Amino acid sequence: MTQDELKKLVAKAAVQEILNLLPEHSLLGMGTGSTVNFLIDELKEYANYFSGVVSSSDATSQRLLSNGFKVLDANTVQSLPLYIDGADEIDPDGNMLKGGGGALTREKIVASLASQFICICDATKLVPVLGQFPLPVEVIPMASAQIQRVLEALGGQVRIRNSKVDPNLPFVTDNQGWILDVKGLAIENPLALETKLNQIPGVICNGIFAIQSANMLLVSAIDQVQKTIFK
Numbered sequence: 001m002t003q004d005e006l007k008k009l010v011a012k013a014a015v016q017e018i019l020n021l022l023p024e025h026s027l028l029g030m031g032t033g034s035t036v037n038f039l040i041d042e043l044k045e046y047a048n049y050f051s052g053v054v055s056s057s058d059a060t061s062q063r064l065l066s067n068g069f070k071v072l073d074a075n076t077v078q079s080l081p082l083y084i085d086g087a088d089e090i091d092p093d094g095n096m097l098k099g100g101g102g103a104l105t106r107e108k109i110v111a112s113l114a115s116q117f118i119c120i121c122d123a124t125k126l127v128p129v130l131g132q133f134p135l136p137v138e139v140i141p142m143a144s145a146q147i148q149r150v151l152e153a154l155g156g157q158v159r160i161r162n163s164k165v166d167p168n169l170p171f172v173t174d175n176q177g178w179i180l181d182v183k184g185l186a187i188e189n190p191l192a193l194e195t196k197l198n199q200i201p202g203v204i205c206n207g208i209f210a211i212q213s214a215n216m217l218l219v220s221a222i223d224q225v226q227k228t229i230f231k
C-alpha cells in the first residue's frame with residue numbers, strides 16, 4: 001500500500017471510532033494535515049451528526065466548511081469530548097512531535113480543550129524516541145534570531161522554515177508567527193523539553209505534545225489498523 005492508501009485506511013477506521021465514542025450532536029476538535037484531510041473526506045457524510053467542529057487551522061476550517069460541517073470558534077466552547085489529529089512522530093507513551101504543516105499552536109490549543117486525544121497515522125510515524133523529524137518551534141518574528149541562538153546553545157541546528165509560495169520569504173503561520181525547524185535536540189524527556197522551550201521569550205509554541213499527549217492511537221500498517229490506548 002502507498003502512504004496515502006495507509007492514511008485513507010486509518011481515516012476510515014477513525015470514522016467508526018468517532019461514531020462509537022460520540023453520541024449524535026456532539027462537538028468535535030479537528031486537527032490539520034494530510035491524514036486529517038482524508039478523515040474529513042471520510043466523515044463528510046456524517047457532517048450533520050456533529051453540532052459543530054472546532055478547527056485547528058484555516059486550511060482545516062475551509063475543508064470542513066466545504067464539506068458541510070459547522071465550524072465553531074474555540075472561544076464559544078467550554079470543552080470538547082474528543083480531539084483527533086495526525087502526527088509527525090509518536091513514541092510508545094503517546095508523546096508526539098507535530099507541526100510539520102505549521103499548525104502546532106492552534107492544534108495544541110484545541111487539544112487542550114478536549115478530554116481525549118486520538119492520534120491517527122500510518123506506521124512510518126512510530127518512533128522509539130522523538131526527534132528524528134525536525135522539531136518545529138513557532139516564534140514571534142522579532143525574536144527569531146535570539147531564539148535561534150538559544151536553541152543552538154541547547155545543541156540544536158536551526159533553520160527558519162521558508163514559504164512554499166516564495167522560498168525567499170519565511171513561512172508565516174495562521175497566527176503570523178514564523179517556524180524554526182530544529183534538528184539534533186535530544187528529546188529523551190519530552191515533557192521536560194516541551195516545558196523548557198516554552199520558557200524562551202518569544203516562543204509561541206513548540207511541536208512537542210507531551211502535556212497534550214495522545215490517549216489513543218490508531219495506526220495503519222500493511223492492510224490493518226491497530227488501536228493502542230495509553231494510560
Ligand SMILES: O=C[C@H](O)[C@H](O)[C@H](O)COP(=O)(O)O
Nearest residue numbers: 033034035086099101102103
Ligand atoms: O502542523 C501539522 C500537524 O501537526 C500535522 O498533524 C502533522 O504534520 C502530520 O501531518 P500529516 O498527516 O500530513 O502527516
